[in-house]
Amino acid sequence: MTQPALAVSNLTMDFGGLRALDTLNLTVGQKEIVALIGPNGAGKTTLFNCITGIYVPTKGGVDLTSLNGETHRLNGLTPDRVTAKGMARTFQNIRLFQNMTVLENVMIGRHCRIKTGIPGAVFRPPKTIREEKQVIEDSYKILEQFRLHAYVDEFAKNLPYGAQRRLEIARAMATEPFLLLLDEPAAGMNAQETNELDDLIIWLRETYAISILLIEHDMKLVMSLSDRIYVVDYGRKIAEGTPEEVSQNPDVIKAYLGEEVDA
Amino acid sequence: MSDIVRDKGLFSWEEVKKSLLACVWFMFLTFPIMVIQVNTIHRTVEWKWDRMVFVGVGAFLLSFVWRYMIRRKEAGIKQKEADADNVKTLPQKLITDPKFSRPALAIVGVFFIVYPLLFSLYQIDIMTTALIYVVVALGLNIVIGLAGLLDLGYVAFFAVGAYCYALLNYHFGMGFWICLPIGGALGFIFGVLLGFPVLRLRGDYLAIVTLGFGEIIRLILENWNEFSFGPSGIANIPRPGLFGIEMSLSQNLTYIYYLMILLTLFTIFVVRRLQDSRIGRAWMALREDEIACQAMGINKTRTKLSAFALGATWAGMGGVVFAAKTTFINPASFTIWESVIILCCVVLGGMGSIVGVIAGALILKLLPEYFRAFSEYRMLAFGAVLVLMMVFRPGGIISDVRKVYKFEK
Numbered sequence: 001m002t003q004p005a006l007a008v009s010n011l012t013m014d015f016g017g018l019r020a021l022d023t024l025n026l027t028v029g030q031k032e033i034v035a036l037i038g039p040n041g042a043g044k045t046t047l048f049n050c051i052t053g054i055y056v057p058t059k060g061g062v063d064l065t066s067l068n069g070e071t072h073r074l075n076g077l078t079p080d081r082v083t084a085k086g087m088a089r090t091f092q093n094i095r096l097f098q099n100m101t102v103l104e105n106v107m108i109g110r111h112c113r114i115k116t117g118i119p120g121a122v123f124r125p126p127k128t129i130r131e132e133k134q135v136i137e138d139s140y141k142i143l144e145q146f147r148l149h150a151y152v153d154e155f156a157k158n159l160p161y162g163a164q165r166r167l168e169i170a171r172a173m174a175t176e177p178f179l180l181l182l183d184e185p186a187a188g189m190n191a192q193e194t195n196e197l198d199d200l201i202i203w204l205r206e207t208y209a210i211s212i213l214l215i216e217h218d219m220k221l222v223m224s225l226s227d228r229i230y231v232v233d234y235g236r237k238i239a240e241g242t243p244e245e246v247s248q249n250p251d252v253i254k255a256y257l258g259e260e261v262d263a
Numbered sequence: 264m265s266d267i268v269r270d271k272g273l274f275s276w277e278e279v280k281k282s283l284l285a286c287v288w289f290m291f292l293t294f295p296i297m298v299i300q301v302n303t304i305h306r307t308v309e310w311k312w313d314r315m316v317f318v319g320v321g322a323f324l325l326s327f328v329w330r331y332m333i334r335r336k337e338a339g340i341k342q343k344e345a346d347a348d349n350v351k352t353l354p355q356k357l358i359t360d361p362k363f364s365r366p367a368l369a370i371v372g373v374f375f376i377v378y379p380l381l382f383s384l385y386q387i388d389i390m391t392t393a394l395i396y397v398v399v400a401l402g403l404n405i406v407i408g409l410a411g412l413l414d415l416g417y418v419a420f421f422a423v424g425a426y427c428y429a430l431l432n433y434h435f436g437m438g439f440w441i442c443l444p445i446g447g448a449l450g451f452i453f454g455v456l457l458g459f460p461v462l463r464l465r466g467d468y469l470a471i472v473t474l475g476f477g478e479i480i481r482l483i484l485e486n487w488n489e490f491s492f493g494p495s496g497i498a499n500i501p502r503p504g505l506f507g508i509e510m511s512l513s514q515n516l517t518y519i520y521y522l523m524i525l526l527t528l529f530t531i532f533v534v535r536r537l538q539d540s541r542i543g544r545a546w547m548a549l550r551e552d553e554i555a556c557q558a559m560g561i562n563k564t565r566t567k568l569s570a571f572a573l574g575a576t577w578a579g580m581g582g583v584v585f586a587a588k589t590t591f592i593n594p595a596s597f598t599i600w601e602s603v604i605i606l607c608c609v610v611l612g613g614m615g616s617i618v619g620v621i622a623g624a625l626i627l628k629l630l631p632e633y634f635r636a637f638s639e640y641r642m643l644a645f646g647a648v649l650v651l652m653m654v655f656r657p658g659g660i661i662s663d664v665r666k667v668y669k670f671e672k
Contacts, residue, residue, distance in 0.1 A: 054557075081562075089558055111544070116541040117542070118537070118573070171559065
C-alpha cells in the first residue's frame with residue numbers, strides 16, 4: 001500500500017495552559033480529497049498552521065510523502081521549507097499581495113522553484129534571463145488555466161472577490177505542490193461561485209494529481225467533494241469517515257451538524 | 264458620489280461657515296498672548312486689538328484654503344475611483360512616456376556632465392554632498408521602499424563606512440580606492456549584524472530597535488577614545504587619489520564630483536536590477552504580507568537580512584566618500600537627525616521609486632543651501648512641507664512606477 005500524502009500522528013498543540021489540539025491523528029491519501037469540519041474555534045486553522053510550519057507543535061509528528069515515495073518530516077521546518085517540500089496553502093482571509101499585479105502574485109509562487117541569487121540579479125547572466133522568461137511564461141500559463149489571464153496586469157486588490165479566491169489557489173499551485181491545503185475556500189461566495197469552486201477543486205485533482213485537505217463550513221460543498229471527512233471539536237477528533245458515515249454519526253449531529261444534516 | 268461634490272461646488276456656504284468658526288476659535292485661543300500685552304516697566308496693560316484682526320483674517324484664509332485643498336483632493340480620489348483605472352499622476356506619466364523621458368534623460372545627463380564647468384567650487388561641493396545623499400537614500404530605499412522595514416538607525420552604516428576609511432587610513436595608510444569596497448563590505452556585515460536581532464520585529468518595534476542601534480554606534484564612536492578618537496574626531500583624511508597624480512583643491516573637488524556621478528550611476532544600475540529580480544519580488548512580497556510570503560516558499564530570514572545588508576552596503580560606500588570629501592569626521596556628523604533626513608529623502612521623494620528618491624535627496628540637500636538667507640525658517644518650512652506632502656501626496660513627489668512584468672507571446 002502506498003504511503004498517505006500527509007500523515008499527522010498524535011499532534012498536540014498547547015498555547016500556555018490551553019490545549020488547542022489534543023493527540024490528533026489524520027491522514028490524507030494520495031489524490032484524495034479530505035475535508036476537515038468542526039464548529040468555530042475547534043482548532044481547524046490551528047491544525048493547518050501546525051502542518052504548514054507557522055506554529056511548532058508541542059507533540060506529535062507531521063509527515064509528507066510525495067507520489068514517488070519520498071517522505072519528509074515537517075515538524076520544526078519553517079513555512080518556506082514546508083512549501084519547498086511540496087505543500088501549499090491558501091488562507092481563510094485572503095492574503096494576496098494586494099499591491100502587486102496578478103501575474104506578479106503568481107510569479108512569487110514560483111520563487112522557491114527558481115534559483116537566482118544576488119549576483120545573478122545584478123549581473124544577469126543568460127541563465128538568469130532565461131529563468132526570468134520561463135517564470136513569466138509559466139505564470140501566465142497557470143493564470144490561463146485558472147481563467148485569470150484577463151486580469152494579468154491588474155493589481156490583485158482590484159479583482160472581484162471570486163477571482164481573488166481563485167488567484168490565491170493559482171498562486172499556491174505555482175509552487176508545484178502535491179498536497180494543497182485550502183482554508184475555507186468558499187467563505188463569502190454565493191451559490192454559483194461555490195459550484196464553480198466545486199468543479200475547480202475536482203479539476204485540480206484530476207489535472208495536477210494532487211491531494212487536497214480543506215477546511216469548509218459549506219456542508220453542501222463538503223459532502224459533494226470529499227472522499228473522507230474528519231470532524232473535530234475542542235481540539236479532538238470526534239468522527240471520521242465517508243460523507244454518509246459522518247452525516248449519520250450521532251456525535252457529529254450532536255456537536256456540530258444539528259438539524260442541518262439533511263440539508 | 265462625485266455628483267454631490269460637483270453640485271455643492273468647491274466653495275460653499277458650509278465651508279465659509281466652518282472656516283469662520285475656525286477663525287473665531289483661533290482668535291479666542293491666541294487672545295491672551297497676542298492681544299493682552301503687559302508692559303512691566305510702565306506697569307500698564309496694552310490691548311492690541313489690531314493683532315486680533317490679523318490672526319482672525321489669517322486663520323480664516325488658511326482654514327479656507329486648507330478645506331478647499333482637502334475637498335479638491337477628495338474629489339480627485341472619487342474621480343479616480345470612478346475611472347477605476349490605474350490613473351497615473353503627471354510626473355509618473357512623464358517618466359513612463361519615452362517621448363518625454365528620453366530627451367529629459369539626455370538633458371539631465373549633459374547638465375550633470377558640464378555642471379563643474381558652469382558653476383563655482385561651492386556649487387560643485389554641495390552637489391557632491393547631495394549626490395552622496397542620493398546614493399545613501401537609494402540604499403535606504405531598498406530597506407524601506409522595497410522590503411517595507413522601517414529603519415531609523417540607518418546613519419549608523421554611514422558612520423561605519425566613514426570611520427572605516429578614516430581609521431584604516433590613519434593606522435595602515437590604506438587608500439581611498441581600497442577602502443571603498445571595504446566600506447561597502449563592512450556596511451553589508453553590519454547590516455547582517457543588525458538584521459539578526461530584529462528578524463522577528465516589524466513596524467513600530469523594528470523602528471525603535473533600529474533607532475537604538477543607530478544611537479549605540481554613535482555613542483561608541485563618541486566614548487571609545489582609544490578606538491575612534493572620541494568627539495574630537497579624525498582630521499586630515501586624504502582625498503581620493505588618481506594613480507598618484509598631484510591635484511589642486513579645485514581639481515580634486517571636481518574629481519570627487521565625477522566620482523560621485525559614477526557611483527550614483529552604479530547604484531541606480533544595481534538597485535534597478537535588484538528590484539526587477541527574484542530578490543526584488545521577494546522583498547515586495549515581504550512588504551505586502553509576511554505570512555503569505557513565507558507560505559509561498561520565500562525564506563523570511565534570508566530575505567530580510569539581504570534587504571538590510573544590501574541597503575547598508577550603499578550607506579557604507581557613501582560614508583567612505585563622505586569621509587574622503589570632508590577630510591574630517593566626528594560623531595556629530597552621524598546623529599539621529601541625519602537618519603531622519605535620509606528617511607525624509609525616501610518618503611518625500613516616493614517610497615520604492617528610484618527617480619522619486621533621487622529627486623527627494625537632491626531637493627532636501629540642495630534647497631537648504633540655496634535658501635541660506637532664510638536659514639532661520641528652514642525647519643519651519645521643512646515641517647510644513649512634510650505635513651503638506653503627507654496630506655496631499657502621500658505617495659511622494661514621484662511615486663513608484665514599478666516595472667510591470669508583461670507576458671509576450
